[in-house]
Structure formats: structure tokens, C-alpha cells
Amino acid sequence: MNAPTTVTKPRVGLFATCLVDLFRPSVGFAAAKLIEQAGCEVHVPMAQTCCGQPAYNTGDKADTRAIAEQVIELFEGFDYVVAPSGSCAGMLKKHYPELFAGDVKWEERCRRFSNKVHELVSFLTDVMFISNVEAKLDGSVTYHDSCSGLRELGIQKQPRKLLSSVEGLELKEMAGSDVCCGFGGTFCVKYSDISNTIVEKKTTAITDTGADMLLAGDMGCLMNMAGKLKREGKTIAVRHVAEVLAGMTDNAPIAGSGKRG
Structure with missing residues (x-):
């Protein structure tokens, strides 16, 4: 008799964003609920902070890189990284690779991370086909x-x-x-x-x-x-x-x- 097949749920790292965390936590809970309803396992790394966009937009590349390295290290182990924010998801997905372009140690690592990043609603419809x-x-x-x-x-x-x-x-x-x-x-x-x-x-x-x-x-x-x-x-x-x-x-x-x- 064959053993029952265990279905492994995709592991999603929820990048809550600063404004959600500080001003509207209910958005984070709503995002987690939607991701779970889509059949995923939600994780929220407690050490997460900013995506680095404010520093990036003001030209502070050094601090942006330091922040980006922390974010990548925290989230790269998940199957997907999802943010309830187009601007933060855009930063992680589109601008992080620019920061590490040509860096032998980080470029490929960042590329793998950024490929996992999705904005919340896009993740639900385009990835999980909700x-x-x-x-x-x-x-x-x-x-x-x-x-x-x-x-x-x-x-x-x-x-x-x-x-x-x-x-x-x-x-x-x-x-x-x-x-x-x-x-x-x-x-x-x-x-x-x-x-x-x-x-x-x-x-x-x-x-x-x-x-x-x-x-x-x-x-x-x-x-x-x-x-x-x-x-x-x-x-x-x-x-x-x-x-x-x-x-x-x-x-x-x-x-x-x-x-x-």
C-alpha cells in the first residue's frame, strides 16, 4: 500500500512594508489572509525593516545597499516574496538588481531573490491564478x-x-x-x-x-x-x-x- 502523498504548500515571505507596519497593520493581516486562502504558507520575518527606497531615491546608495543585503538574507529562502505595495515590490524586484550589477558576490544572488518578488494582488492573480x-x-x-x-x-x-x-x-x-x-x-x-x-x-x-x-x-x-x-x-x-x-x-x-x- 502506497503512503499518502504530502502536498507541500509554497512558502511565502510577507514583506509587510514600513507604512503598513507603522500606520495600517490591518493591511498586513489582510495580505496574510489572502495569501493563506490562495494555498500558501505565510512567514513574516520579525527582523525585516525598510526596503531602502527612501535612501535610494535621495541618492544614498551605500545605506540602500546595506538595507538591501539584510532584506535579501532574510527573504531569499522563501519560494516567493510578496509585498502589499507596488512601490516596495518595485524596489525589491526592479531596483535591487541595479544596486548589485557587476558585483561578483551579490549580483546573481540578488537576481534569484528579485525573481521571487511579487506585489500582493499580482501574486494572487498571476502566480496563484486566483x-x-x-x-x-x-x-x-x-x-x-x-x-x-x-x-x-x-x-x-x-x-x-x-x-x-x-x-x-x-x-x-x-x-x-x-x-x-x-x-x-x-x-x-x-x-x-x-x-x-x-x-x-x-x-x-x-x-x-x-x-x-x-x-x-x-x-x-x-x-x-x-x-x-x-x-x-x-x-x-x-x-x-x-x-x-x-x-x-x-x-x-x-x-x-x-x-x-
Whole structure:
């Protein structure tokens, strides 16, 4: 008699991201739930920190490399590395190889690591072939395509595909859904006036849809838009797409700062 076959689940390292960890842990829990529902085993290395993008964007290559080496060492043993953020996933997948290009010790090691990296929704649809989720939301949403996820990783149809399977949800597309929200990491700090003008146009497009809720896949963008909506006195709820897909919308929406113009 043959012994029963043991099915080994793919081991996924969840790169939680700084903003999720510090401002919206519920997104990390939603991501873990979705990955587990897709048939994977989720691991969250406790020693993880930043992906290094702020340092990279300001030209600090030395500190970026130090951070990148730590991330690679922590996550390279998993079958996949998944982040609920297009910008962080883009950093790990697209920009890490640039850091280690020509480095005899690290180049190939980094390439193997980066090939395992995926943004959350893209991982669910393109790798695990998930086409629907068991979630419900009675209301309308509009979706913002974050720059890094869209332009670096080609994420556009994937979230809409899964959102279409959420019971009761109505998607109302905004004009210029693929236009920048004005966050851009350190851009919104260096060029705050320009950033504010950009996000003002974005919140107008959001409001014009008449949707109850704004969704996106990047916390930086979401916090930026939530802040502007709050300062304008708008009542549109703001959430990470993972929270809706996981059916985890009991917690309060994303809060935005009321300090800038």
C-alpha cells in the first residue's frame, strides 16, 4: 500500500512594508489572509525593516545597499516574496538588481531573490491564478492605479479582476485613474506645493465618481489622498484594496493628516 502523498504548500515571505507596519497593520493581516486562502504558507520575518527606497531615491546608495543585503538574507529562502505595495515590490524586484550589477558576490544572488518578488494582488492573480475572492461589500468604490505598481510592474487589470468578484461591490472608474496622486515618496516633502496641486486634481476626480470608497494598493498614495480628502471635508472612505478583498473592513478607514494645504 502506497503512503499518502504530502502536498507541500509554497512558502511565502510577507514583506509587510514600513507604512503598513507603522500606520495600517490591518493591511498586513489582510495580505496574510489572502495569501493563506490562495494555498500558501505565510512567514513574516520579525527582523525585516525598510526596503531602502527612501535612501535610494535621495541618492544614498551605500545605506540602500546595506538595507538591501539584510532584506535579501532574510527573504531569499522563501519560494516567493510578496509585498502589499507596488512601490516596495518595485524596489525589491526592479531596483535591487541595479544596486548589485557587476558585483561578483551579490549580483546573481540578488537576481534569484528579485525573481521571487511579487506585489500582493499580482501574486494572487498571476502566480496563484486566483480569479475570485469570498468577500462582500455593499457599496461603490473607485480605484487609483499607483505609479510604481502600474508602470514598473504592470498592475492594472489584476485588482479590478478580483474586485469584480466581491459580492455587492460596484466599481466606478475615475478619470485619470493612472495619473499620479502627488505622493512620490520624498517628492511630496521636497516639492510640497507641486504635490498639493497634483493631489487636489486627484481628489476632484475621486469625488466626481460619486463612489463611497477609494481603494489603491500603496499605503503612501492612500495616506496622501486620504489627507487631502480630509482637509477638503470629504467623507469618502479610504482603504487598501487588500482589506476589501479579504473582507476585513470592520476597522476604521485610513486616516489622513490635516496639516497641509
